[in-house]
Amino acid sequence: MFKKFTPSTDIAGQTPPKSSVQRSIRAAVLQQWKIGPETLEVIWPKKETLIHVKCREHISIYSVQSVPLFFQHFDGPFYPTLRLLHQYPSILPKVGVDRGAIRFLLAGAPMMCPGLTSAGGYLPPPEEALPKGTAVAVHAEGKEHAVGIGITELSTEDMRKLNKDVAVEIVTHLGDDLWALQTL
Amino acid sequence: MSSSDQLQEPQAIRPLEVLYCQICTFPPEYCEFGSSLTRCKEWLQGAHPQLFDKYYSDEALQSKIGTLSLEAQAKLEKDTAKKEAKAEAKADAALKKKMASQISIKRIERNKRKHVTAIHGLEAFDIDLKKAAKFLAQKFATGASVTKNAQGQDEIVVQGDVSDDVLELIEGGAGPLKGVPADNVVIVEEKKKKAAE
Numbered sequence: 001m002f003k004k005f006t007p008s009t010d011i012a013g014q015t016p017p018k019s020s021v022q023r024s025i026r027a028a029v030l031q032q033w034k035i036g037p038e039t040l041e042v043i044w045p046k047k048e049t050l051i052h053v054k055c056r057e058h059i060s061i062y063s064v065q066s067v068p069l070f071f072q073h074f075d076g077p078f079y080p081t082l083r084l085l086h087q088y089p090s091i092l093p094k095v096g097v098d099r100g101a102i103r104f105l106l107a108g109a110p111m112m113c114p115g116l117t118s119a120g121g122y123l124p125p126p127e128e129a130l131p132k133g134t135a136v137a138v139h140a141e142g143k144e145h146a147v148g149i150g151i152t153e154l155s156t157e158d159m160r161k162l163n164k165d166v167a168v169e170i171v172t173h174l175g176d177d178l179w180a181l182q183t184l
Numbered sequence: 185m186s187s188s189d190q191l192q193e194p195q196a197i198r199p200l201e202v203l204y205c206q207i208c209t210f211p212p213e214y215c216e217f218g219s220s221l222t223r224c225k226e227w228l229q230g231a232h233p234q235l236f237d238k239y240y241s242d243e244a245l246q247s248k249i250g251t252l253s254l255e256a257q258a259k260l261e262k263d264t265a266k267k268e269a270k271a272e273a274k275a276d277a278a279l280k281k282k283m284a285s286q287i288s289i290k291r292i293e294r295n296k297r298k299h300v301t302a303i304h305g306l307e308a309f310d311i312d313l314k315k316a317a318k319f320l321a322q323k324f325a326t327g328a329s330v331t332k333n334a335q336g337q338d339e340i341v342v343q344g345d346v347s348d349d350v351l352e353l354i355e356g357g358a359g360p361l362k363g364v365p366a367d368n369v370v371i372v373e374e375k376k377k378k379a380a381e
Contacts, residue, residue, distance in 0.1 A: 036196065038196035042199075174211075
């Protein structure tokens with residue numbers, strides 16, 4: 001999503017949303033991520049106003065104190081920025097890809113099933129199966145920090161069974177233009 | 185807010201302190217996928233020797249080969265070396281271009297007695313054109329602006345004939361005009377008659 005993103009040309013405007021909207025965003029974030037209200041309070045204190053940055057292609061980035069925290073496309077799920085995910089790795093469920101896939105992931109390619117089902121990859125066990133359309137943190141074999149954030153195109157059980165085609169669409173990864181954007 | 189509430193509520197999770205490589209901004213374990221591995225390694229060795237050992241010691245490299253076969257690993261290494269060489273070559277070419285590029289100061293005639301001074305080529309030296317234009321305008325008490333000329337390059341246009349003064353300022357490196365080596369500046373006399381039709 002952030003393959004080509006230059007702040008100087010791609011940002012349409014920055015406004016603080018209404019507090020009712022802020023409250024609904026806060027509730028949605030609490031519901032979508034595995035995060036407790038106290039932790040969210042530390043990342044985004046109630047007193048601070050959120051700033052809504054409108055970007056092209058209906059991407060909205062939300063930042064607090066000019067630090068981008070999370071974003072969404074249209075009215076879809078909220079994704080944390082990769083830097084935020086590094087600080088709080090448990091907010092999104094994990095999937096892992098094997099070592100050979102890392103360089104393709106860093107170039108922005110979607111992750112295919114074999115990368116997740118092979119010996120180096122990691123998928124959550126059937127008790128914690130993820131449905132299609134969940135935001136996940138993509139980890140790499142042998143690394144402790146997430147390399148990207150994606151959204152599942154198939155449920156994890158389908159990934160294991162079919163083992164073909166795209167498994168996870170990558171939304172943001174290390175080194176893309178959103179990563180380069182440290183303050184907004 | 186009674187104290188028993190505090191004990192029952194789960195504590196907020198503390199954020200992890202993540203170290204990012206100063207050279208490539210990735211976490212150090214991902215430096216090998218960036219394009220400046222040798223510089224990253226040098227930095228890491230200097231700044232955080234324990235981490236350097238953790239990632240680049242022999243056993244660590246051995247275990248990293250992980251589940252890839254030998255040929256795949258060799259291919260990966262070759263590709264990353266190629267990528268790094270390409271990125272270095274690009275950075276070198278950009279630097280050379282920077283050194284070779286010239287800043288030209290032109291004095292253009294506007295109306296019989298009046299002139300404007302056009303400065304181009306400042307972009308190659310990472311000078312913020314808007315700030316530089318404002319600074320020049322203040323200095324000379326005239327108007328200055330940033331425009332695009334016919335070739336699509338940005339230039340600073342200052343009203344009046346200030347070419348010699350600008351030359352001195354650039355050589356002196358005042359304010360936003362820092363960082364320009366003196367030999368790259370060239371004064372060109374152009375007598376362009378902008379005929380008003």
